Amino acid sequence: MAGSSAGIVAGLTGVALTAVGFLAYQASATVPEGLATSFDASAAATAPAVERDRNRPTALPSGAGTGPRVVYALSDDRVWLVGEREKVRRTYRVTPSTVDPEPGSYFVTSRTGNTAGSDGVGIEHVVRFTSQDGVSIGFSAAVNGSVRPPDRTRRTGGIRSTRPDGDAMWQFAVINTPVVVIP
Numbered sequence: 001m002a003g004s005s006a007g008i009v010a011g012l013t014g015v016a017l018t019a020v021g022f023l024a025y026q027a028s029a030t031v032p033e034g035l036a037t038s039f040d041a042s043a044a045a046t047a048p049a050v051e052r053d054r055n056r057p058t059a060l061p062s063g064a065g066t067g068p069r070v071v072y073a074l075s076d077d078r079v080w081l082v083g084e085r086e087k088v089r090r091t092y093r094v095t096p097s098t099v100d101p102e103p104g105s106y107f108v109t110s111r112t113g114n115t116a117g118s119d120g121v122g123i124e125h126v127v128r129f130t131s132q133d134g135v136s137i138g139f140s141a142a143v144n145g146s147v148r149p150p151d152r153t154r155r156t157g158g159i160r161s162t163r164p165d166g167d168a169m170w171q172f173a174v175i176n177t178p179v180v181v182i183p
Helices: 002-029 163-172
Strands: 069-073 078-082 088-093 104-107 110-116 122-132 135-142 158-161 178-182
Touching: 078 163, 088 163, 104 122, 122 158, 122 163, 135 163, 158 163
Parallel strands: 069 178, 135 158
Antiparallel strands: 069 078, 078 088, 104 178, 110 122, 122 135
């Protein structure tokens, strides 16, 4: 009986994989012309035109993308986690790294639960979205809770937050979540 069950499972798996492959082909064959271009990383780093409400510094700047996304303002050292219907789920200040990302649109490319930062401090909830000149750039929180400024003599890409804010980022920003960096 066990042999026939394994054969049935293998057969069903084969049918499922064939169906997924067919649907993927069908979807790629029906993409309108002009949309079927490959992803251009240089186009991702196009700076959006944004407007800020200087009377409300925690207000989400207009023109910083649409849909669920992370918005990071370089000049304000502030992050917004934006959900459905442009609802800000959370906003908080961060301690910037020594290497800033270029303003533009990116996507979360990798995540790490726990590791050591380039400064030797234990960090958690690392959410990376780009690299610049060989330095990975992303959000993280120090396990010891510190948010002290990085050593300016070292090239680092860790944008630090408090542990509660880092946990919120970890829960929100999964792989392929858009990240919009504004000046």
